Each structure stands twice: as structure tokens, then as C-alpha cells.
Amino acid sequence: MTDQHQRQQGLAVISTSVLTLSLSTNNSNTSPPPVRIFSLRLHRSRSHAPPKPATMRPSVMRSAAQLLRRRSYSSASGQPERKVAILGAAGGIGQPLALLMKLNPLVSSLSLYDIAATPGVAADISHINSPALVKGFMGDEQLAEALEGADLVIIPAGVPRKPGMTRDDLFNINAGIVKNLCTAIAKYCPNALINMISNPVNSTVPIAAEVFKKAGTYDEKRLFGVTTLDVVRAKTFYAGKANVPVTGVNVPVVGGHAGITILPLFSQATPASNALSAEEIKALTKRTQDGGTEVVEAKAGKGSATLSMAYAGAVFGDACLKGLNGVPDIVECSYVQSTITELPFFASKVRLGKNGVEEVLGLGQLSDFEKEGLESLKGELKSSIEKGIKFANAN
Ligand SMILES: NC(=O)C1=CN([C@@H]2O[C@H](COP(=O)(O)OP(=O)(O)OC[C@H]3O[C@@H](n4cnc5c(N)ncnc54)[C@H](O)[C@@H]3O)[C@@H](O)[C@H]2O)C=CC1
Numbered sequence: 001m002t003d004q005h006q007r008q009q010g011l012a013v014i015s016t017s018v019l020t021l022s023l024s025t026n027n028s029n030t031s032p033p034p035v036r037i038f039s040l041r042l043h044r045s046r047s048h049a050p051p052k053p054a055t056m057r058p059s060v061m062r063s064a065a066q067l068l069r070r071r072s073y074s075s076a077s078g079q080p081e082r083k084v085a086i087l088g089a090a091g092g093i094g095q096p097l098a099l100l101m102k103l104n105p106l107v108s109s110l111s112l113y114d115i116a117a118t119p120g121v122a123a124d125i126s127h128i129n130s131p132a133l134v135k136g137f138m139g140d141e142q143l144a145e146a147l148e149g150a151d152l153v154i155i156p157a158g159v160p161r162k163p164g165m166t167r168d169d170l171f172n173i174n175a176g177i178v179k180n181l182c183t184a185i186a187k188y189c190p191n192a193l194i195n196m197i198s199n200p201v202n203s204t205v206p207i208a209a210e211v212f213k214k215a216g217t218y219d220e221k222r223l224f225g226v227t228t229l230d231v232v233r234a235k236t237f238y239a240g241k242a243n244v245p246v247t248g249v250n251v252p253v254v255g256g257h258a259g260i261t262i263l264p265l266f267s268q269a270t271p272a273s274n275a276l277s278a279e280e281i282k283a284l285t286k287r288t289q290d291g292g293t294e295v296v297e298a299k300a301g302k303g304s305a306t307l308s309m310a311y312a313g314a315v316f317g318d319a320c321l322k323g324l325n326g327v328p329d330i331v332e333c334s335y336v337q338s339t340i341t342e343l344p345f346f347a348s349k350v351r352l353g354k355n356g357v358e359e360v361l362g363l364g365q366l367s368d369f370e371k372e373g374l375e376s377l378k379g380e381l382k383s384s385i386e387k388g389i390k391f392a393n394a395n
């Protein structure tokens, strides 16, 4: 199955769920089918259980609960039950992302964590008549419960850019936030897949890797930098210029997620277009690389991309869940540990599976322009990676 088919399948899931939603809203006599909520039962039985034997450590209990959860299935959908946690869920990205994940039929439990405002966001979203059970968590003391048993943790926590800033200017604040959250993830849900949205992604992913290595929980297959918004933009801009229907377009975007490290491979775009000149390809590349800045400037001090990012995050999260559930040939671009160049982290097409990354796909045939772009991005990407690693090990 091609990427394009996969993407269409992903969209189909979201739109099917919206359709289901509107159908059941139109017919108030139709109550949603019962869903067995295993996490709730576990929780209840734990609180009424006799004291634990001294040998049963909390980490063992947690692993057992996680294993059991992996084997539990929703009787309504036949899908495995999946808990998704969003950290930074009350923010500009967090809220619409929480909404989209609430609509995703693969999600059975949605855990919304932030340092503030999550009770309101959770109460609001929980009224939507889709199957996912929503719970809000706020502050350090509730982080453990927010994470326990999570299959997928999506992290849009941290500050966004203002005009004139680079993503790297966010490092000083966001590096510490990501480090603390990843320390908690290593403790409470070490087997979860991590989707890192917080910027600068080129550095926050290496930070997460170092934190997990120190904790002894690192599995390179489970850590993803979310670069889907670059793909979303490349598709939109290409479709506009090549004058082809946007829904059928696919464009791989490789490298990293900042400025020139974002390298769209328009030579591999499908459907191919012979109508685009070298100058037009150059302009499309620049627009994709500057897409984030375009939004930051248009928002004029009120943050960066939130709605398109929530969409992109929901597409990537959905792909990860499909992979976990064993759906074959799920391929998305993502910034992962990689050996396809000399850099230790690199974004490229990745095949997703039951353990996360199943295969990091190669770059394919590049045009001369793309080969040049690849060489020019390596220096910046390398130093962003090193900066993240140094921070994680010094703090
Ligand atoms: N990977 C990508 O393609 C993109 C990444 N981003 C990045 O996503 C991040 C979030 O952006 P927005 O949602 O617009 O920002 P925002 O400021 O609207 O929301 C961030 C949320 O994180 C929360 N937060 C802060 N510290 C936290 C902590 N320790 N634990 C949990 N939550 C915490 C805040 O309370 C806030 O609700 C930024 O770093 C931004 O640069 C934004 C767009 C695209």
C-alpha cells in the first residue's frame, strides 16, 4: 500500500468517526455501543484490593497492568484498547489535538495533562459522544496517573515562537520542560511511543533519547519527532503550484524541523508534475522551510501554528496507533534515530509497526538541488543534536 493510500486511510478514519458522531447526534435514541473500559476496572479493583504483598513493587504492578491492557480489546470495535496521553493539552496545539484524538475511534482512553486549565478542557471534550474516556490531570502530583498505562504520549508542552525568534531560541525554556516530562515517562510508561512536538524538535528528540538512556528505558523504535506539518505544508503548496487535487498528493520531507534542515523532496512528489520550473521548485522549497515563520508572522505575537499542527499531530498519532495495532504498511515521515546519513537523528520516511519504528526508509533518488540541500543542512542539524545531548547530560 502506498503512503498516499495510507494517508487516505488515516483521513477516512477521522472522517468516519465524525460521520458516526453526527449520525448518533441526529438520533438521540441510538446510544453508543457499550465499550468495556479495562483501565477503569483495574483502577477500581486496585483501590478496593487488600494490601499488596511486600514483594509486589509498583513498577511490576504497572508493567503487569500494561501487559494486560495490551491484551484487552474493546468489545464494540474489536480494536485493542489504547490510552493516549497529551502533555501540554490545554495549549494552542493541545486543545484542538485533544479534540481530534477524542474523535479517533482507535483511542479508548484520553489523558489530558497540563500545568494549568486541564479540568476545563477535559470536562468540555468529555461531553463529545465518541467512545474515548477523557480525564484531565493538572500539576506535577497528577503526572504519574496521567501517564500510567499510556500506549502513546504526544508532547506539545512548551513555549511557542514570537516574530523574530528562531525555534532554537525556545531551547532554554523547552529543553527543561521536555527533560522533566521525559523523566516522568521513563518512570510511569516506559513502553509508550513518544510523539515529540515541542520545539526545537531537532534538539528535544535527542534530549528525550538521553533522558531515556540514563533511565535505562531507551528504545529508539519508540521515539519520534513530529515533522508531519512539514509534509502537510509541502503537499498543500505543491498541489497549488502544480494544479493537482491536494488530496491525492504526496511529498516526502526529510532532514529536520527548522529552516534549511527541512528538506522537501519535490522530485519524488506524486503525482509528478513536469510543469514546474527549477525556480518554482526552489520557491516551493523555501516556502515549506519558512512555513512556520509565515504563520508566526501572520499571528503577530499570538503564537505559532496550532490548528494545522493539531491536524498534523492527529494524523501522525493515528498512524502510530495503526502501527501498534498491526495495520500493515503504515509509512510516515518522522525525525528518528537513523543511520541513513552520518547524523544520529534524521527525518525520513519510516514504516510503523507493533513496536513503533519497523524500518527507517532510505532517501531514494535525489535531484541535484536536493543533494545540495542535504549537504547544506547537515552542519546545523548536527549542532542542534549535539546541543540537546549536551544539555541532557549536563543537567
Ligand atoms: N513540531 C512541530 O511541527 C510544531 C511544534 N510546535 C511547538 O509546540 C509547542 C507548543 O506550542 P503551542 O501549543 O502553540 O504553545 P502554547 O503556549 O499555546 O501551549 C503550550 C502548553 O504547554 C503547557 N506547558 C508548559 N509547561 C508544561 C509542563 N511542564 N508540562 C505540561 N504542560 C506544560 C502550557 O501550560 C501550555 O498550555 C511549542 O514549543 C511550539 O514551538 C508548534 C507548531 C509546530
Ligand SMILES: O=C([O-])CC(=O)C(=O)O
Pocket: 160, 161, 167, 199, 229, 291, 292, 293, 295, 296, 304, 305
Ligand atoms: O514555526 C514554529 O515555531 C512552529 C513550528 O514548528 C511550525 O509551525 O512548523
